[in-house]
Amino acid sequence: MNLNEFFNELRRRNVFKGTVSYLVFSWVLLQVIAILTPIIDAPAWFGKMILIILIVLLPVWVCISWFFEITADGIKKTKNVPKEKSLSHKTGRKLNTFIIAFLALAIILLFVDRFRLRAEKNENTIAINTTPEKSIAVLPFSDMSPNKQQRYFADGLAEEVLNSLVKINELQVTSRTSAFSFKDKAIGLHEIAKVLQVGYILEGSVRSQDSILRISVNLVETQSDNSIWSQTWEKKLKNIFKIQNEIAEAVAENLQLRIIDNIIPKVKESKTDAYALFLEGRYIFQNNYNEAGLLQSEKLLKQSLAIDSTYVPALIMLGNLYQSQNNFGIINFNEAKNITYQLAEKAQKADSTYAETYAFKSLLALIYENDIGKSGKLADKALHLEPNNASALHRASEAAHLQGRVKDAIAIHKKVLALDPLNASNYYSMANTYYMAKMYKEAEKNIQESIRLSPNQNVTYSLYALILMKQKRYNEALEIIKKEPLEGFRLHVATIIYHFLGDEEKSNAALNKLIDEYALSWGYQIAATFASLENEEKMYYWLEQARINNDLGLMELPLEPMFEPYRNKPRFKAFIEKLDYKY
Structure with a gap:
């Protein structure tokens, strides 16, 4: 058989059409899998596995097309079918129809996929709208006053400049937590820029004497390590708000941004005494996060608002403080709800353009209204x-x-x-999101980074142990959970680990202590413990206790992997509906 005859035989046996139909079918199948994977929450490797299988089966399919033929009596070897009785031409027409139909389906799927990608692009505009080449970190200003009596003011001024710069859409501004982490550390600007991944750094100093402020700022372009602009102001203390805006606008101009009128809103001026008390109260709240610190900060913020009752930053800071007091048990749930809503409404009435007000109201909608959709809109x-x-x-x-x-x-x-690469809690939140999505390797990387940045952070080791446990690395998880500072969480996770290790005596001991000492505050964690122990009745009992006690952990109930075996059961679905969360 010469090459021409072989080619004709390939056509007669529909090898070409069979191969094309296989490729079209495979492409359509892969597109369907790509579209459905996020919907059915299939693992990332599923689509790759199907692709490998299809590639391996392709030569098998080609061989089948060559060696076998469909006849009126079923599938037979091609060599045993006389050419005059062959139905290959009819099979070819059917293959043509199959190819056309699946090509049409492929075109439809292509439009669906394009629409999906466009929707994802629109939804993720928040995430991808970053401009590293126009990025800046505002470092804490140094207090150069003789007695260092202006540390609150120096920090406050730097933070207010940072907050003004955040309002510029084109500028990526490193968050306070990361930028201020270099305070009082002997680290060069080049190294700081490398860690924060910014193109510019703004540093400054404050000196006060005889009610006169001397403020110096220096803008450094980090790639060349050159100062591209510096300026000094000498102003009376009462003009601090104007100084703040002058600095922010000057920085923006020197970064050569396209600034339209009022892109940096003018700050509502407050009385100097009120502002000083606010700065001190905020400093204590941010640096002494304990019961004593919360009470001292509350006192100072109230004094600030007694002087200027419409100063919005102080109102929102006080609202966040009361929410923290609720978490510490200083005030109860209903008291916190009433006070925080009053403060949020008062702040919005005083200034409807203050972004922190809506961010705070977003938190309140989540905690007190169970309205996740409203929280997202705010x-x-x-x-x-x-x-x-x-x-x-x-x-x-x-x-x-x-x-x-x-x-x-x-x-x-x-x-x-x-924006905030040195904040351990950010990596914890990312790890928790990956954990809920059952992406345990990614979760592990982020929780390790969180621990590296803050080794003594509460709950971090509990999440790390759960991530390891879900990968059936029980012995590793046991060593990790021993490092958890919060005893309640330590008992919760240890109970489950000991159970899977077969040590029921230690598992029961930890569980009994968890219930005896933490029943009122951690009903959700106890319910999750019983879910992992496959004790369904006690799981529902403690879920109900968590609901009665307004346990915020219930928000994650539809996502928590420990409840996965119960997710599709009618009783579980009924409980979710009972919570009345608005998505």
């Missing part, structure tokens, strides 16, 4: 005002996470990490 409103506002990004990511939009939550949180 976060979006805050981001419309300030696209790089860290609080609003946190709330937007949290809402997406609780709504099951894992890709959006991760994408938004990546921007949070870009």
